[in-house]
Amino acid sequence: MTNSVRKVAAAAATAVLGAALAGCGGAAGAPDAGREARMGTPAASASAAAPGAPAASGAPAASPRAGAPAKPPTMAPGPNGLTPVFERAKQRTDKTVALTFDADMTSDQGPRAADGEHFDNPALISALRTLKVPSTIFMTGRWAEEYPDQAKSIGTDPNFEIANHSYSHHAFKSPCYGLPALDAAAGRADVDRAFAAFRQAGAVNTVPYFRFPGGCYDDQALRALSTAKVTAVQWDVVSGDAFAKDPAAVAEQVLAGVKPGSVVVMHCTRSAAPVTEEAVQRIVPELRKRGYRFVKVSELIGT
Numbered sequence: 302m303t304n305s306v307r308k309v310a311a312a313a314a315t316a317v318l319g320a321a322l323a324g325c326g327g328a329a330g331a332p333d334a335g336r337e338a339r340m341g342t343p344a345a346s347a348s349a350a351a352p353g354a355p356a357a358s359g360a361p362a363a364s365p366r367a368g369a370p371a372k373p374p375t376m377a378p379g380p381n382g383l384t385p386v387f388e389r390a391k392q393r394t395d396k397t398v399a400l401t402f403d404a405d406m407t408s409d410q411g412p413r414a415a416d417g418e419h420f421d422n423p424a425l426i427s428a429l430r431t432l433k434v435p436s437t438i439f440m441t442g443r444w445a446e447e448y449p450d451q452a453k454s455i456g457t458d459p460n461f462e463i464a465n466h467s468y469s470h471h472a473f474k475s476p477c478y479g480l481p482a483l484d485a486a487a488g489r490a491d492v493d494r495a496f497a498a499f500r501q502a503g504a505v506n507t508v509p510y511f512r513f514p515g516g517c518y519d520d521q522a523l524r525a526l527s528t529a530k531v532t533a534v535q536w537d538v539v540s541g542d543a544f545a546k547d548p549a550a551v552a553e554q555v556l557a558g559v560k561p562g563s564v565v566v567m568h569c570t571r572s573a574a575p576v577t578e579e580a581v582q583r584i585v586p587e588l589r590k591r592g593y594r595f596v597k598v599s600e601l602i603g604t
Contacts, residue, residue: 373462373508373509373510373599373602374602374603375510375531375532375602376602379523381524383523383524384524384529384532384533385533386532386533386534387532387534387535387564387598387601388534388537388564389537389562389563389601390563390601390602390604391562393560393561395594396561396591396593396594397561397562397596397600397604398561398563398588398593398594398596399595399596399597399598399600400429400436401438401439401464401536401565401567401598402436402437402438402439402567402568402569403512403566403570404420404438404439404440404441404444404466404569405441405568405573406420406444406470407441407469407471408443408468408471410443411447418572419570419572420444420447420570421447421569421571422568422569422570422571422577423451425577426454426455426569429460430460432581432585433460434460434585435461435595436460436461437462437463437464437534437597437598438455438461438569439465439510439512440463440464440499441468441470441495441514442467442469442491442494443469443470443498444466445498445504446498446502449502449503452498452503453502455504456499456504456507457503457505457506461506462506462508463504463508464507464508464512464534465495465509465510465511465512465531466511467511467513467514468491468492468495469483469491469494470514472513472514473517473526474513474517474518474519474521474522477515480517485524486525488525488526489525492526492529508599509530509532510532510533510534510599510602511529512534512535513533513535518533534564534598535564535566536564536565536566537563538555538560538563538565538566539566540554540555540565540566540568540577541554542567542568543568543574544574545574545575546576548577548579548580548582548583549580549583551576552580552583552584552587555580555584556584556588559593561593562601564598564601
């Protein structure tokens with residue numbers, strides 16, 4: 302993509318940022334005072350315990366499964382016990398990359414789904430399986446409730462791991478692109494409720510990772526989640542797939558940003574990200590041609 306085209310694309314992305322982020326992942330927050338927030342997406346078991354985290358945390362107890370460690374790795378707590386934040390692997394020479402997909406659905410979007418709006422994207426999941434791309438799906442609990450069969454299918458497939466994107470897709474820090482905000486206690490409960498929704502759907506390949514709705518967080522949010530024993534996962538590559546209409550432009554943006562150890566943020570929501578599957582069909586072969594290997598977030602954190 303030429304510099305002029307990139308500048309036009311960036312300007313267009315900025316124009317729709319506020320509206321888009323109300324429904325999709327957004328800006329990466331700043332865990333330390335004085336650190337500037339970075340922009341995110343440019344468009345807006347049967348077991349009672351949880352895989353990878355203590356049962357008391359609400360996160361899913363470890364169970365062996367193909368293609369993933371028996372106990373998904375987490376990062377050590379940050380200063381003063383704050384929830385740790387992962388953005389990119391420290392090992393920057395191994396050409397690995399994690400494609401992550403936010404399965405967004407807010408707690409109040411049931412009527413829109415009933416009217417025919419599609420918050421799922423079966424074609425994307427099918428493409429990832431066909432292309433044999435291990436992936437991490439950051440799912441909201443509300444999405445799992447709306448599409449329990451798909452949540453179970455994804456969450457029992459060793460190709461995937463399901464991470465927590467909250468139950469309600471409400472903000473853990475305010476302001477956050479117009480999202481309703483939760484206080485600390487409500488935010489902590491929201492995380493537990495999402496893990497419970499995954500268990501109810503029958504998803505077992507769940508990991509103790511959490512992505513903040515809108516990507517917005519601060520020290521207060523990290524402190525609120527400290528007892529959940531999760532690692533917060535952000536990203537270093539923005540796909541620009543939210544509300545995009547040109548899959549080639551999305552692919553170019555990803556290809557231009559990926560580095561060894563990168564985490565790419567994309568979406569698994571047809572209504573909000575209709576060209577993601579087409580973009581992935583372009584991204585995957587090109588990155589493989591460049592020598593990249595696709596991994597789940599758990600593998601990046603474990604390196």
